[in-house]
Amino acid sequence: MTNVHLETPRLRLREFTCDDVGLLVDLDSDPDVMHYITGGSPTSRSEIEDEVLPHWLDLYVTTPGFGFWAAEERVTGECVGWFHLRLRDGHPVDEPELGYRLRQRSWGRGYATEGSRALIDDAFMTRGARRVVAETMVVNAASRRVMEKAGMRADSVFRSDWPFPIPGDEHGDVRYVIDRAEWERQRRG
Numbered sequence: 001m002t003n004v005h006l007e008t009p010r011l012r013l014r015e016f017t018c019d020d021v022g023l024l025v026d027l028d029s030d031p032d033v034m035h036y037i038t039g040g041s042p043t044s045r046s047e048i049e050d051e052v053l054p055h056w057l058d059l060y061v062t063t064p065g066f067g068f069w070a071a072e073e074r075v076t077g078e079c080v081g082w083f084h085l086r087l088r089d090g091h092p093v094d095e096p097e098l099g100y101r102l103r104q105r106s107w108g109r110g111y112a113t114e115g116s117r118a119l120i121d122d123a124f125m126t127r128g129a130r131r132v133v134a135e136t137m138v139v140n141a142a143s144r145r146v147m148e149k150a151g152m153r154a155d156s157v158f159r160s161d162w163p164f165p166i167p168g169d170e171h172g173d174v175r176y177v178i179d180r181a182e183w184e185r186q187r188r189g
Contacts, residue, residue, distance in 0.1 A: 002014045002015055002017055003015040003060075005067075005069045005122075006118055006119075006122055007074065008114050008115065008117075008118045009074075009114070010073060010074055010075075010111070010114060011071050011072065011073065011074060011080070011111060011114060011115055011118075012071070012072045012073075012074050013069035013070070013071055013072075013083055013115065013118070013119075014069055014070050014072065015057075015060055015067070015069060015070075016053060016056050016057060016068060016069070016070050016082075017057075018053065018057070020053065020070060021045065021048055021049050021053060023070065023079050024043070024048045024052065024053065024082075025042075025043070025045050025048055026103075027079075027081060027082070027101060027103055028042050028043035028048070028101075029042040029043075030042075030103070030104055032104050033101060033102070033103065033104055035166070036136065036137050036139075036140045036143070036166060037101075037164075038164045038166075039164045039165060039166045039167075041164065056068040059086065063086070063087050065122075065126065065127050066085055066086050066087050066096060066127070067084065067085070067086060068082055068083070068084040068086070069082060069083055069084070070082055071083055071100075071102070071111065071115055079103070080102055080103055080106035080111050081100065081101050081102030081103050081106060081111075082100065082101055082102075083098075083099065083100045083115045083116070083119055084097070084098070084099045084100070085097070085098055085119045085122065085123055085127070085132075086099070092130070094128055094129050094130040094131070095129065095130060095131045095132070095133060096123055096127065096129055096132055096133075097132075097133050097134060097135070098116055098119055098120065098123075098132050098133070098134040098147075098150075098152075099134060100112050100115060100116060100146070107142070112143075112146040113146050113149040113150050116134075116146060116147070116149075116150035117150050117151065119132075120132050120150060120151065120152075120178060120183065121183075124180055124183050124184075129180065130179065130180055131177055131178065131179040131180070132152070132177070132178050132183075133155075133175055133176065133177050134147050134152060134175070134176045134177075135173050135174065135175050135176070136173065136174060136176075137166065137168055137169060137171070137172075137173055137174075138157060138168070138171040138172050138173060138174050139167075139168030139171055140168075144174065144176070147176040148176075150178075151178050151182070151183065151186045152176035152177060152178045153176060153177060153178065153182070154174055154175075154176055155174075155175045155176060155177040156174070156175045157172050157173065157174050157175075158172055158173055158174075158175065159172045159173065160172075160173050
């Protein structure tokens, strides 16, 4: 059985395996899913097989408790996408980054918020986080709403160099944060 990282009322977040190449290829083949990442271009099967998935599998060993997890509906077992809570190069180890990518048919069902809240809770309760961060393009209103519903607040706008020109990238990116004190207040209130 695959290692389950955590469960929510509707989702199971489990470790990826080598058998998940097809799931990732399918997810990254949807131009709408990839719009704010690559401008809609798919990730090639060879890149997923040779780079993406091996890196993710390695994270389970090198940074236990952090990494990328396949998100499945608990009732049906259907994969709805993935979430990550990862350590970022050059950033404090107590400041992990939250991220997610969901299949289009799973949008608007509250899965992104549910999984994000669970990983934020895990970061503070289990991983010793001082602060959790997440980033998206300023124009990605749907992702920004998820971060806000998960209890995060907009912290700063910045410009990143993207390898793909994406409409709206001239407006920059926005960093969302939640620190331990904010998280504790939200849990109490």
